[in-house]
Amino acid sequence: MKRFLLPSILIGLGAILTALSFLIGSGGGNGTVDIEIEKASFIMPAAHNVYSNSEALDGKYYLFKAKLTNPTKATLEDVTVSYRVPGFIEWTEIAVIGEMFEGQTASVVCYPKFKDDIVEKMTESMEKAEIEVTWDGADDDDIVEEDFAFKIVDRNLYMFTGIPGDEIAGWSDVYDNDALLACFVTPNDPIVKYYTQVVQEKVLKGDQASVSQNPQDAARFLMGIYEATRMSHMVYSGTKGIPQSLDDVSSFSQHNRLPREVITGNTGLCLELSLLYASMMSAAGLNPIIFLVPGHAYPGFEMKGTYYAIEATKIGGEGLGGIGSVQEALESGEKQLQEWFKMAQMGDPRYTMVNVHELNQQGVVPMALKDDEFMRQKVKEIGEKFEPTVSENAKAPKKNTPRNNNPRPRPDNASNDNTRVVDSNPNSRRTSGPLSFAIPASWTYSKYPFPEVPIATAAAMSPDMTANAIIYDIPASSIDEALAYLYETLYYMGSEVAYQRNGSSITGETYSAYGTFRWKGKAKRTGSGVRIVATGANDMTYGQHSGTINSIYKSIR
Amino acid sequence: MKAPKYFIIAILFLIGTSTFAQQPMKQKIDMVLDKYGNADLKVSMTMNASMWQNWVQSFGNNPAALKREMQRAMPSYFLDDFNLDKNDMDRSWELTMKAYGVCKVDKRGNWYLETDEKDVDLTELTEHKYMYVASPLEFGGQIQQTTMIEFPEEAEGIKVDEDAYGKTVFEFDMKREKAGFNPMTGAGLLLLLIGLGWLVTNIVRKPKEA
Numbered sequence: 001m002k003r004f005l006l007p008s009i010l011i012g013l014g015a016i017l018t019a020l021s022f023l024i025g026s027g028g029g030n031g032t033v034d035i036e037i038e039k040a041s042f043i044m045p046a047a048h049n050v051y052s053n054s055e056a057l058d059g060k061y062y063l064f065k066a067k068l069t070n071p072t073k074a075t076l077e078d079v080t081v082s083y084r085v086p087g088f089i090e091w092t093e094i095a096v097i098g099e100m101f102e103g104q105t106a107s108v109v110c111y112p113k114f115k116d117d118i119v120e121k122m123t124e125s126m127e128k129a130e131i132e133v134t135w136d137g138a139d140d141d142d143i144v145e146e147d148f149a150f151k152i153v154d155r156n157l158y159m160f161t162g163i164p165g166d167e168i169a170g171w172s173d174v175y176d177n178d179a180l181l182a183c184f185v186t187p188n189d190p191i192v193k194y195y196t197q198v199v200q201e202k203v204l205k206g207d208q209a210s211v212s213q214n215p216q217d218a219a220r221f222l223m224g225i226y227e228a229t230r231m232s233h234m235v236y237s238g239t240k241g242i243p244q245s246l247d248d249v250s251s252f253s254q255h256n257r258l259p260r261e262v263i264t265g266n267t268g269l270c271l272e273l274s275l276l277y278a279s280m281m282s283a284a285g286l287n288p289i290i291f292l293v294p295g296h297a298y299p300g301f302e303m304k305g306t307y308y309a310i311e312a313t314k315i316g317g318e319g320l321g322g323i324g325s326v327q328e329a330l331e332s333g334e335k336q337l338q339e340w341f342k343m344a345q346m347g348d349p350r351y352t353m354v355n356v357h358e359l360n361q362q363g364v365v366p367m368a369l370k371d372d373e374f375m376r377q378k379v380k381e382i383g384e385k386f387e388p389t390v391s392e393n394a395k396a397p398k399k400n401t402p403r404n405n406n407p408r409p410r411p412d413n414a415s416n417d418n419t420r421v422v423d424s425n426p427n428s429r430r431t432s433g434p435l436s437f438a439i440p441a442s443w444t445y446s447k448y449p450f451p452e453v454p455i456a457t458a459a460a461m462s463p464d465m466t467a468n469a470i471i472y473d474i475p476a477s478s479i480d481e482a483l484a485y486l487y488e489t490l491y492y493m494g495s496e497v498a499y500q501r502n503g504s505s506i507t508g509e510t511y512s513a514y515g516t517f518r519w520k521g522k523a524k525r526t527g528s529g530v531r532i533v534a535t536g537a538n539d540m541t542y543g544q545h546s547g548t549i550n551s552i553y554k555s556i557r
Numbered sequence: 558m559k560a561p562k563y564f565i566i567a568i569l570f571l572i573g574t575s576t577f578a579q580q581p582m583k584q585k586i587d588m589v590l591d592k593y594g595n596a597d598l599k600v601s602m603t604m605n606a607s608m609w610q611n612w613v614q615s616f617g618n619n620p621a622a623l624k625r626e627m628q629r630a631m632p633s634y635f636l637d638d639f640n641l642d643k644n645d646m647d648r649s650w651e652l653t654m655k656a657y658g659v660c661k662v663d664k665r666g667n668w669y670l671e672t673d674e675k676d677v678d679l680t681e682l683t684e685h686k687y688m689y690v691a692s693p694l695e696f697g698g699q700i701q702q703t704t705m706i707e708f709p710e711e712a713e714g715i716k717v718d719e720d721a722y723g724k725t726v727f728e729f730d731m732k733r734e735k736a737g738f739n740p741m742t743g744a745g746l747l748l749l750l751i752g753l754g755w756l757v758t759n760i761v762r763k764p765k766e767a
Binding site for chain 1: 658666749755
């Protein structure tokens with residue numbers, strides 16, 4: 001037997017060495033995959049069709065993206081990435097990578113396909129996404145599993161940005177999700193369609209504004225919507241941004257009533273009214289536009305390269321400054337539109353527009369809503385209050401044609417603004433009169449910066465337009481009366497002011513649909529009233545400007 | 558490879574529109590692919606005085622903002638290793654970065670690279686190097702962009718095709734890396750052979766009678 005022992009030992013050793021070499025060479029087992037995940041902090045149900053479309057807005061919105069790396073020496077074949085969101089999305093394959101060599105990296109992006117009924121979600125919830133990576137020949141122990149939590153907000157919630165707070169650098173970052181407003185424009189909603197038909201039939205006497213592509217007809221349609229809201233005693237209401245804390249994303253959100261809810265609820269914010277107008281105009285075949293300015297939004301339309309607008313909030317309401325006529329609403333819209341173009345041409349990033357149909361073409365499509373018999377009945381009841389009022393000879397608004405074809409002009413250093421009053425000596429820039437203050441060198445200074453707020457007589461603005469110092473000259477006999485006057489004025493503009501007064505010093509915050517503005521200032525009685533000088537910045541950028549704001553505040557005298 | 562178009566969008570984001578009314582600007586993009594389908598990207602540009610002033614204010618003095626714009630403009634990829642070199646004297650800059658997973662591999666193991674452009678007028682410089690010049694409509698043809706794409710030596714059978722949307726794509730095979738000689742495998746096999754040989758010899762040869 002001895003003559004068989006040594007050869008057998010050699011054979012055994014050879015077999016072990018050979019087997020070990022294959023095991024070690026392949027990195028052990030059947031390979032593995034390293035995975036790195038970047039996830040979204042929240043999903044807005046209203047925009048679920050944007051998240052699901054890799055082409056929408058160039059793929060900006062996704063649930064997660066995964067970086068896969070093969071760290072082993074084995075070549076992995078048919079590497080498959082799947083995911084699920086329990087309760088919402090079943091296991092779904094998002095990528096199959098034919099082969100992954102040693103050290104190879106692949107990037108996989110998940111555009112989640114939520115069902116249409118997600119738009120019926122009325123409460124927000126934390127959900128878990130599960131990811132699984134497998135490949136040919138992988139054992140159960142080899143399969144890579146990952147998961148992460150994210151929030152699905154309710155269908156009405158609109159988050160202004162998804163950019164982490166420490167990366168916010170300016171106004172455009174704070175309002176990075178503006179394009180998603182187009183998802184809240186719902187021309188295909190059966191209730192909106194029905195309401196549009198009722199308005200066309202009863203207020204406009206059967207006019208079809210879209211057919212002629214005549215600006216006069218389109219303007220009459222716009223006026224018809226205003227008259228309809230006025231006749232139904234719709235009321236303009238105020239709101240404030242709500243800070244949200246979602247992982248590392250600090251954002252402001254707004255609870256947007258959908259156009260159907262504005263119609264049946266008979267009340268709406270400036271933005272909600274704008275969404276309603278846009279929905280109805282789109283349903284009628286017009287090209288709706290929502291104009292966004294600091295603290296306010298108003299609707300309009302574009303036809304043949306010309307823009308038109310109306311101030312939808314002129315419906316006001318009892319206790320909110322009365323109800324404006326349709327002509328007043330048009331004139332106000334016209335005036336604001338001129339201001340919009342002036343500021344946009346100057347490159348002010350706060351003056352933007354939501355071109356609904358242009359965004360629709362980029363994949364930002366409206367949410368699909370089901371018919372609702374109760375709401376239909378409600379629309380019918382509202383329609384009974386309507387009577388024809390918009391005559392065929394109604395005066396259409398003037399044209400507002402941009403000076404070039406760029407719908408969102410970008411900053412241009414060339415200063416062609418005649419309204420700016422900048423001291424020729426930058427070393428001694430200071431406002432005049434009581435409570436004067438030093439104007440930072442890089443800030444611009446202008447008189448009557450907001451035509452719709454005449455008590456704001458001058459303002460200095462930071463280059464990124466998120467911080468300012470404003471002089472208010474208020475016809476009041478005391479500081480308290482002046483503050484009350486200021487509160488009412490800003491409330492009418494859709495903002496709510498909260499303040500604390502300590503002698504002549506005041507600190508406060510102003511809430512609006514566009515977030516919170518933190519400020520501090522001083523007040524002083526003058527010969528003709530009270531002057532208040534306030535300086536501050538948007539909450540998101542306050543940290544960046546705090547030094548400058550303190551300097552301005554200290555320089556007030 | 559949606560990179561080139563987005564480079565322009567991101568880099569010119571804050572440059573005033575008035576500058577476009579002047580002579581066309583030139584931008585060069587070099588994309589060097591490695592055998593794993595990742596890309597080393599280099600974007601370079603020389604600017605006139607007014608453009609330079611704007612660019613320095615917006616990005617030149619804040620490279621982090623440029624990095625962020627790039628990451629937002631190319632959500633499909635993982636970008637890393639950013640580096641920005643600028644030459645104030647020449648008013649020029651050069652941005653380099655690494656983009657992972659630029660090439661895709663389909664179920665059949667075919668590799669492909671998307672250009673995200675229709676009817677790209679390609680010039681084949683060498684078997685592994687291609688070039689095309691474009692003037693994106695987004696900027697009214699005022700930007701002339703030269704893109705060089707260099708495939709790795711391992712890439713074989715490179716051909717130009719169109720995807721379902723009519724966009725130009727490169728299709729190619731990537732040579733598999735053959736595993737090199739493993740001494741441990743060699744030693745094991747050698748022992749196996751010796752052992753087997755010895756065993757067979759012992760079986761065949763009859764033991765001597767005592």
